[in-house]
Every structure is written in structure tokens, then in C-alpha cells.
Amino acid sequence: MHPTDFTLAGAVAALEEGVISAAELTRAHVEAIEALNPRLNALLTVTAEHAMEAAKGSDAKRARGEAGPLEGIPLAIKDLFCTEGVQTTAASKILEGFIPPYESTVTSKLKRDGAVFLGKANLDEFAMGSSNLTSAYGGVLNPWSRRNDPDARLVPGGSSGGSAAAVAARMALGATGTDTGGSIRQPAAFCGIAGIKPTYGRCSRFGIVAFASSLDQAGPFARTVEDCAILLRSMAGHDPKDSTSADKPVPDFAKACTRSVKGLRIGVPKEYRLDGTPPEIEKLWRQGLDWLREAGAEIVEISLPHTQYALPTYYIVAPAEASSNLARYDGVRFGLRVAEKTSDLRDLYERTREAGFGQEVRRRIMIGTYVLSAGYYDAYYLKAQKVRALIARDFREAWSQVDAIVTPATPSAAFAEGENSDDPIKMYLNDVFTVTANLAGLPGLAVPAGLDPQGLPLGLQVIGRPFDEETVFAVGAAIERAADFKALPSMRAGA
């Protein structure tokens, strides 16, 4: 068995049993990165030497009996997490060369538990996108390919496209992502792996480059639901440095993966049956519900009446917050500074931001600025906040009838570069099933459940009550067991 074929849980066991050393495990992943990354572009910065040193340190720690729960586990870190001493770009030119003098809370926790960081994963610029094509450092190639069109360059989804592709291609055992409107769940589904956006407030946002503060949440990617659960336990927890972080105990999520779903009530929101949804998606959804019914769950049709307003609401709230959050990239203190031939401060701002931000980021800054402007605020931002409250209320009412909700993760399988990029609205539709969980602050898990006719992975989404990731993991693991998803991407380590 090739070391990159381990699941994360399997690797932890193998390390504990001495079947493999952390150094061997990390070396295998570094080699996989060297072999695959030039094609996939999943990692923007590879910290191979650091990783090897850390792995040796892990072996030493284990020998001393001081191994943490993730001791020696090689991970990829989305390049939105600030990592001390390692360049952090948010895939933007404006942060090129920025080396944070501090570490994000989530990555600190992973390090504390012994994880080894292989490098920084590519993403859509400032996490704005659903294809990874808005990255200033080039797109990421999805390691999967179409049966009938193997040369089509498929996108891994976004914004955490690099993280998802790296895990799918076995360049890492797991990865961190962030999810503002679907940025973990959509790429997880496109790449045939699992990924969870936990409840808003479950993971600290401290040290994560902000996109939309009221929606951003960190979460893990891995190839199994249980692996996600193991990673989330390390990443989660209250942080006094983030005022929106929740002071709640962190349960043993992995244990919840073995819970039976018998007697659970699973909601199926009728508003998620959209016109034009491909039949394979409909079929997969029905299949997933059948699996759960067979496992003893009760399927209940529910209504989330404000669903149709979720996407427009999201595309007002997120850009509004982004327009303000991105004001700090001004060329004055860090990152890119275009100062030649500037006549005054305003000129410095304009030239720096024009050169530093890509088209999609600029579009969202403009939308956000517009919806917050005097005369438009009430019609857009305020209205969107009201609708957001209604969407959250829809879910609150649903929780009196059901324990979890199951929907498709995405409206399609991975698309090819260029297929959605002519029209931003079409691109935004990728988030149609995922944004509601962000707007309502709920946990949402994507789990691979089947293949489309082209042999591309499709995922289902499990949404749960606030801070009830345990039920989400239980339902996700049940789908995973029933689906028995064994398909592999064409590009992967050892292939």
C-alpha cells in the first residue's frame, strides 16, 4: 500500500503502531506534490523542507510518548490562513510577498495537535469564486476527468479548489478550507471528497484573511467523513481573539460518525427541487434518501419558503462586507504598493488596488460599495438583512420537524474552464444549495455519493442544527457507508 493511500484515521493508526514513520509519510506526500503539482497547481507555496523537519520532530515526539492526536499528519493549508513566516497571498497579487508575523488560530491548533504543513493551497482570489479560476496565480486543475472528453480541463470548484484537489489527488491527507457561500462543500463535491463547513462560530476566524465576516467559516477537507470529523475536532474551539467565536465545548466528532441514524427525521426541502436540475442530480438525491430510509431514518418533506431569495441575499451581504474588509489593502503598510509616478494618496490607492485586485474581486467591491451607499442601503443591504433573518427563521421552524436536512451539494458535476465564466450570474448559481447554510450559520457537510454519466463525482449535502455537527456527521457517515464510493480520480499519487 502506498503511504498516500491511507485515510487520515488509517495513517494515525499506522503511525501509532509504528507501521510507518511521520518522515516516511510526509516524504511520500512531498513526492506526490512534486509529481502532480506542476500540472494541478493546487499548492501555491510548498514548504517541503519545513514539512520534513516537522515530520522528524513528530517522530521524536511520538518516541517520547508526547504524540498529539494529529501527530505527523501531512496537511495542505488554504492560502487564506495566515501562517507565521510563510507567505500568505489569498491568491491575490495585492498580498504577494506578505509574510505574516502571526499564525491563525485554526492552524495554531492543528500544529499544537501535531499536524505537518505541506504548503499553502491555491484558491479563488480572496475566496471569491466557485471555480478557482479567479486566483491571480492561475487556476487549479480538477484531478478527475470526463470519460468521454478526458482532455477537458475541469475546475475543482472554489473557492477552496486547491485544498480539495490536493486531497483528492492524494497530495495531502487532509486540508483546511473556508466556506462563505459553499467554498468547502462545492469543491469537495466536485473533487469527490468530504468537506464540512461547521456552525458559524465553531472555528475561530482569527488570522484568516476575511472575505465576508458574518458568513466565513473554516472547515476541513478529507477523503472520509470520519477524517473530517477528526480534523474538525482539532480546528474547533472558543477563541477569545474572535468575538464571534462560540464558547461551546468541542465534542468528539469522530465518535458521532458511528452513531445510528435510526429514528432520525431527515428533511427534504421542496424548494430545493429546481427547474433545470440535471436528472443525475435528482437521481442521486433520491438515492441518498433511500439509503437513509433503509438505515432507519424517517424522510420528511419540509418547506423553506424563502429559499429562492437566498442567492440574491448572499450576493448583497457578502460583497457588502467584502467591500469594507478589503479596504485595508491600500498599499500603505504591507503587500503590493504601486507608488511610482503617483501624485497623491488617492492615486496610490487607485493604482495599487487596480494592479492588485483581479476582476472578480473588483466586481464584488463595487457591488458591495453600491449596496451600502446612501440612497441604496435600505433597498439592498437592509432588505437583504431582513431576508436573511427570514431564511434563518425558515430553518428554525424546520428543526421542530426534522433533525437534519439532505440536499444535493451542487447543481452539477465539475464544469470545464470557460464553461461558466462568460456570465457571472451563471457562476454564482453554483452556490444555490450551499449559501443558505452560511446565511443561517448552520453546519453543512458535503459527502461523495455517486458519479455522473461522465464518471465525475457528485456529492450530497447534510445540513444540521446550530452546533449539532454530531448529527450531521452521523448522517453523512451513513450516506458514505451506503454509497461505498470507491471511484478514484485519474490524476493521483501512485497512479
Added chain:
Amino acid sequence: MSYTIEGETGLWELVIGLEVHAQVVSNAKLFSGAATAFGAEPNSQVSFVDAGFPGMLPVINRECVAQAVRTGLGLNAKVNLWSRFDRKNYFYADLPQGYQISQFAHPIIGEGQIEIELQDGSTKTIGITRLHLEQDAGKSLHDQHPSKSFIDLNRSGVALMEIVSEPDMRSPEEAGAYLTKLRQILRYLGTCDGNMEEGSMRADVNVSVRKADEGYRTRCEVKNVNSIRFVMQAVEAEARRQIEVWESGGTVEQETRLFDTGRGITRSMRSKEDAHDYRYFPDPDLPPLVIEQSWVDQLKAALPELPDQRRARYVRDYGVTPYDAHVLTLEKETAAYYEAVAKGRDAKQAANWVMGDLFAAINRTKTSIAEPPVSAADLGALLDLMADSTLSGKLAKEVFEVMVETGRAPGVIVEERGLRQVTDTGAIEAVIDGVLAANADKVAEYRSGKDKLFGFFVGQTMKAMQGKGNPALVNEVLKKKLA
């Protein structure tokens, strides 16, 4: 008769409201742990939060909230148990985040009121509209380099209270009295040091003018006035400018102006058209600020005595006049000094010494009540030496001057210089006998009815005793001997 300015078309009334920015006394900034001391090396008190680095998040400083609540209580204002922080978005080099965190829509403190004292002894109530917490910006230094501007972020993120008054003031004097009173309350509370020279307190002055019985006309805002005197000058200058505009057939445009202290006029800074669209929206990094009534009650119970209460107590317990009580409580250091002197002594006499000799000595030596030329304990000891007749009033003044010069205790000075008053009747009689014997002619004149000569004998006796004779005893013995 209320204050008016006479223009060509008649009398004009002034309408004034103040927005005061008061720096909160706290060890750390509003949303970061960085220090707030004045005068530190540039950029030495800056955290990554204050510098707006990627991924940094604000965390509210509990003490700053407590200070705002204390201030609200001191302004007799409503404390809002639910308030919220908004972002005020604009670009400037000394605003690292690109927005200022402020409380636009839901301030922590609502309506209140304070009473101001005017020269003629009358008082007036001025309404407080609101008080909110916000971050200060950094400082741009444009005069350090021919082609560069330097930025000092030490102030960036420091907590400010913006205290907004109702447009209740009608004269420069009232504006000055309001600011004086507000500063006094904040200093008593210890929530702002009120140091206007260091920028701990600055005022935006809103002024409009109107004819009698009119509604409000357009107002202008004079920004960042940094002394009470300048506020009063700015009010008058701006009012006169507006009167001239109206009387010459023009219209006052709403705008932001600056006060040119050198020329005593206001200048336009930006007009309404240039006004920023600040795009306020709730800061998504901060949940609403929710405080408990029980916490407010605790803070209230622990509030120090406020100027109005203290003034009333002085009148009631110390028997000083309302005016003296006002003067003695104006600065809390003065009040503390006075109370230390007055405690257990003749409180009126203590008031006279503090307001008379001590204030004069402070002026003369250019010191302050915070670092007085004579300590309260020493002044108290001096009063004790008068009370036990060791010193006469005249001798006490002499000793006081030596105290100011040397900083030594009065008892030591009395011993060293032998300034002790003579109260020994025998010794006084002996001196008087000598004086009378040496001036037999004058004694005869006195006895033949020239009463005025009594003063001469007192003078001669005191002179012979180097001023140390107890005046009452000297008088008494002289009267007896001359009878």
C-alpha cells in the same frame, strides 16, 4: 436679557450644539491590547489589530465600556443595555482598516442632561443627545519630510467617547460653560483626563443663527477646536460670519469649517457636496454589545462624588458661600486639597487661605494645584498654629511665604526663626511699660482725649516685639495701662 449679536437688520440669536470627543482613560485600546500612553515613540504602541493586518479581529475592552457607562451615569443619561458597533468606511492613510468602528445607529448612552453655571450666578440645563464609543484614527505628519507624509499609529484604535449635546446653548459663554462643566464631570469620574492640549478632548462646534421666534436655520460645523477659549471664539466668529452672509442676501450652506486661531476666523474645509458617503453598516466582527443592569448598578454604586454633589456638600457642611464652593470644586485636585486642609479645622478660614494665599502662590510660582508649592498637610499645620495662638494672622502670612520659598513645614520655620507669638502677659506688660515710659508725652496726649494715638502704642509695642506679640493681648494690656 439673553445674548444677541446686533446686525444691520436687527438682533440675531445664536444656536449652538457641541460634539465633544473625549479620550477614554484606559490602559489598553478599545479593541486591542496595545497601550495608550501619551507621548510614546511613534508607532511603538500598535498591535496588528490597530495596524489593520489581514485576519486581525477586534475584541472589545471591557474597561472602556465601563468608562462609557460611568460617564453616562455622570451625565444623568440613559444607559442602553443593548448597543451596537458600526463601521464608518473611508480611505485615509492613518485609518489602517479603511473604516472606523463607531456606534452610529445604536449608541451605548442615550439622552441625559447637565447643569451649567454662568457668570451672573444663574444656572442652565443643557441636554445631552447621546454618547457613543468609537476608535480614534492614527496621526498623519505632513511636516517631517519635503515629499513624504509620515504616519503614527499610536492613537489608532484608542477609545473615544463622542458626547453630543442638544442645540441648547445660546451664547459663547454658555458653550464655554458647557465644555467646562463636561470636562469637570469627566475628570471627576476619571473617565477622561480632559487634557485639551494633548488632544484628549476636542470639540466640534455646531453653530447657526436666527432671528427671534424663528425655527432653526442652516448650521455649520467647526471641527476639532482644542480649547475652551477657542470654542468661545469660534462660536462668535462663525456666528458673525453667518449673520453677514444672511444680511448680504446670501444663504448659509451646510458645511464643515475649521477655526483659524491666528486670525480668529473660520474657513471652509469641505462642503456638503464633498461630504463622504461613509456607508455605515453593522460591524460583522462584533456581536451587539449587551450589558447587564446589575453591572450598571454596580458601577453606579461605585461612582465618585460628582461636582454638583460636592458643591452642595461644601455649602451645607463647610458653610462656604455657593461661589466659593463652585471655585473650590472646579478642579477635583483643588477640591481634594481643600478638603484635606478643611478637615477638622475652620472650613471657612481654610477656604480663604486656599483661594487667597495658595492660589496667589500658585500663580506666582507658575505651579499647579496638582503639584502645589505648599502641601495641604503643611497648610493645615499652619492653620493649626493659628488656632492654638502660636501664630498671629500676620505672622502666619509671613510663615506661609517662607513655606512657599523653602518648601519646609511651618512648625520647623517657626522654631528656626523664633516666630512664635508671645502670649505671656508678663512679657507683654514689660514691653508696654517700656514703650509708655519712652513716650510719656504721647501718653499724656492720649489721656487728654487723643484716642487716635492708641494705634501708635500698638505699633510701637509690636515693633519692640518684632511682630510676635499676640495682638489681642497687646490691645488688652495697653487699654488697661492707659486707662
